[in-house]
Amino acid sequence: MTDNKPKSASKTSAMWGxxxxxxxxxxxxxxxxxxxxxxxxxxxxxxxxxxxxxxxxEAGIIAAADADSICAGLDEIGKEIAAGGFEFKRELxxxxxxxxxxxxxxxxxxxGRLHTARSRNDxxxxxxxxxxxxxxxGLDADVQALQAVLIDKADAHADWVMPGFTxxxxxxxxxxxxxxxxxxEMLGRDRSRIVDARRRLNESPLGAAALAGTSxxxxxxxxxxxxxxxxxxxxxxxxxxxxxxxxxYMAVAAILAVHLSRLAEELVLWxxxxxxxxxxxxxxxxxxxxMPQKRNPDAAELVRAKAGRVIGGLAGFMVVMKGLPLAYGKxxxxxxxxxxxxxxxxxxxxxxxxxxxxGALFNKDRMRADAAKGFSTATDLADWLVRExxxxxxDAHHATGALVKMAETKGVDLDQLSLADxxxxxxxIHDGIYTVLGVENSVASRVSFGGxxxxxxxxxxxxxxxxxxGT
Ligand code: ARG
Numbered sequence: 001m002t003d004n005k006p007k008s009a010s011k012t013s014a015m016w017g018x019x020x021x022x023x024x025x026x027x028x029x030x031x032x033x034x035x036x037x038x039x040x041x042x043x044x045x046x047x048x049x050x051x052x053x054x055x056x057x058e059a060g061i062i063a064a065a066d067a068d069s070i071c072a073g074l075d076e077i078g079k080e081i082a083a084g085g086f087e088f089k090r091e092l093x094x095x096x097x098x099x100x101x102x103x104x105x106x107x108x109x110x111x112g113r114l115h116t117a118r119s120r121n122d123x124x125x126x127x128x129x130x131x132x133x134x135x136x137x138g139l140d141a142d143v144q145a146l147q148a149v150l151i152d153k154a155d156a157h158a159d160w161v162m163p164g165f166t167x168x169x170x171x172x173x174x175x176x177x178x179x180x181x182x183x184x185e186m187l188g189r190d191r192s193r194i195v196d197a198r199r200r201l202n203e204s205p206l207g208a209a210a211l212a213g214t215s216x217x218x219x220x221x222x223x224x225x226x227x228x229x230x231x232x233x234x235x236x237x238x239x240x241x242x243x244x245x246x247x248x249y250m251a252v253a254a255i256l257a258v259h260l261s262r263l264a265e266e267l268v269l270w271x272x273x274x275x276x277x278x279x280x281x282x283x284x285x286x287x288x289x290x291m292p293q294k295r296n297p298d299a300a301e302l303v304r305a306k307a308g309r310v311i312g313g314l315a316g317f318m319v320v321m322k323g324l325p326l327a328y329g330k331x332x333x334x335x336x337x338x339x340x341x342x343x344x345x346x347x348x349x350x351x352x353x354x355x356x357x358x359g360a361l362f363n364k365d366r367m368r369a370d371a372a373k374g375f376s377t378a379t380d381l382a383d384w385l386v387r388e389x390x391x392x393x394x395d396a397h398h399a400t401g402a403l404v405k406m407a408e409t410k411g412v413d414l415d416q417l418s419l420a421d422x423x424x425x426x427x428x429i430h431d432g433i434y435t436v437l438g439v440e441n442s443v444a445s446r447v448s449f450g451g452x453x454x455x456x457x458x459x460x461x462x463x464x465x466x467x468x469x470g471t
Contacts, residue, residue, distance in 0.1 A: 024091070033090045034333050035098055039081070040340060044130035045095050046078045048123060051226040052206060053114055059219050061117060066110040073107040074099070094333075095127075096120050117216035118209060121240040121328040125205035128335065130227065132249050135343045136198045140191055142350040143256065147187050147468045149358045154180040155461045159454035161439045162277065162367035163376060170374030173439040176362060177457035183263050184464050190256040191468070197252050201245040204229035208239035211327035241327040243317075246335045250314035253342045257310035260349050264303035267356060271297045276366045281359030284352065299356055303349045310345055313338035371439045375404045375414055380436040380445065389428050399426045 024032070050071050057067035077099055080086040092098045097120075104111040154177040164174035204224035207214065213236040220232035233239035270277035280297055288294035317338045320331055378400050385396035402425045407414050410421075415437035422429045435441055447453045465471045 029090050029093075032093060032330075034094045034336065035088050035090060035092065037337050037340065038095045038124075038333075039088055039098070040336075041127045041131040042081045042095055042099065043078065044127040044134075045099055045123070046074045048126045048130065048206060048227065049099070049114060050074050051223045052118055052123075054226065055219050055222045056113070056116055056216075058222065059217055061216050061218070062113045066113050069107045069110050070103065070114050073103045073111065076106055077102050094120070094124075096123050117207070117214040117218050119211075119240070121210050122205045122208040122236075124333075125208070125240055126227070128243075128339075129201055129205065129229075129245055132245055132339060133198060133201055133228075135339070136194050136201070136249060136252075139253070139256075139343075139346060139350075140194045142347060142354075143187050143191050143194070144468065146350055146354045146357070147184050147191075147464070149354055150180050150184050150187075151461055151464050151469070153357060153360070154178075154184070154457060154464075157362060158457040158461065159443075160362065160364055160367060161371045161443055163371045163374070164452070170370065170376050172379055173371040173376050173442045174452040175443050175454055175457050176367065177454070177461070178452040181457065181460050181464060183259065184468065186259045187256075188464075188468055190252065190259060193252040193255065197245070197248045199230075200248065202228075202230045203233040203239075204231070205233050205239035207232060208236035211237055211240050237327045241324075241329075241332075243321055243332055243335045246339050247314065247318055247321065249339060250310070250317065250342050253346050254307075254311045254314045257307035257346060257349065260353055261304045261307035263353065264300040267300040267360070268297050268304065271295075271300070275370075277363055277370075279361045279363070280356055281361075283359060284356045299352045303353055306345050306349050310342050313342040313345075368439065372413060375407065377414060377437050377439065377442045378404050380442045381414060381433065384433055384436045385426065385429075388430075388432060389426070391426075 053062070053067045053070040053074075056062040057064045077086065080102075086098075086102070088098055089101070092101050100111060100114065103114065156177075157180070158175060158177035160176040161173050162176050162179065163170040164172045164179070204220065204227060206223045206227070207218050207220035224230070224232045267278060267280065269275055271280060280300065284297075284299040285295050286298045288296065317335060320334045324331055381403065382393065382396040382400040385391045385399060386393050389396075391399070403414065403417060403422060406421060406425070407417055410417070415434060419429070419431055419433075422433065436445065443452050444454065447456060450456070
């Protein structure tokens, strides 16, 4: 890559040919051209151009016949690209100029009228917004699909008891259904962030032209409406120079990826021999090339890992935008690759997670046995002392601590302490205490709103179906 002699762009094909004499060097093409990746928004480019051409004709800026042939030519190009028969040229830099050059080949001089009252600056902002908007809609559907399988699993395991953890130490018994519904809520907030981001994004940059607007009598409301935007963006400088919609898309994605990574990590942990709470289906597991007994949760590990790429995409692009003066700068061309990578990464992660949850087989006995360990019903015991004996909670906490210590010394669980043992700590304790010491009793008693009781889980499943699935 040391050869920087002009060798590619023929002077005649470059759109700004009027004032340039030599072609560009191959290195210049390599650093400057974006068509290798921005071709991905060819459909948006064509849709945007058609809306612009139609508006130009309606406003009397170009002839209706020219607009018609422009639109027909653009449709033809769309078909060529979709069929894989379009020849993309790096020396034409980007998708916008590739399409326009082909349009000239197809319809002749009328093609030159398309770029009236428009710049690539408002064109690219428009195309990219349309692409990101589609990505947000696709993301919402993918997240909803994951919510649907989580809700079904929660429903099927509403009363399965498992240990709830804090500090990854057994804390209190919870239900598996409740645990799964925690993720449904997180994903629900991710979806509400998607909706918010979409609403803020949905203003049309088209007609801002290079940066200052245009002297042609264009109708920005018409193009905004034709492209499904809520309104035209109010400031032409802002319209061509901000990429906050791309950053926000990746920020929403990054938070979602963090949520997925936590669920993925729990699957990894729960598959381990030390837990054995879950078995991931063969379709999402892999073996070891040397250890025949191994069954590895690779897909879950990769979902856990891929959050790094998504966060990296956001962080990297924010650094690109930081400190950029208004208005457009070529730096902004760096917006597309991270956004595309984030979209692909998340789509794959969500599909893998949805598949893993759908096929996951939980182990009732293992979870129930662990839930009973570690004095997990100590809080229930303390609450009983408060409720039945009228003890202040702090005193009850203290007495319970003494009972836990006694059980630990004897090597037994709390419900295996005799009444006499218990009374040596607090003489008013009676045998009613045993009704709260089992893990089933413990979870059944947690009926406060948002609590883990099976009855709550069942009503939360119904509520989640209504709120998130519309059923
Ligand atoms: N490929 C460019 C981009 O993605 C299109 C806009 C170019 N504008 C310009 N003034 N050179 O940003």
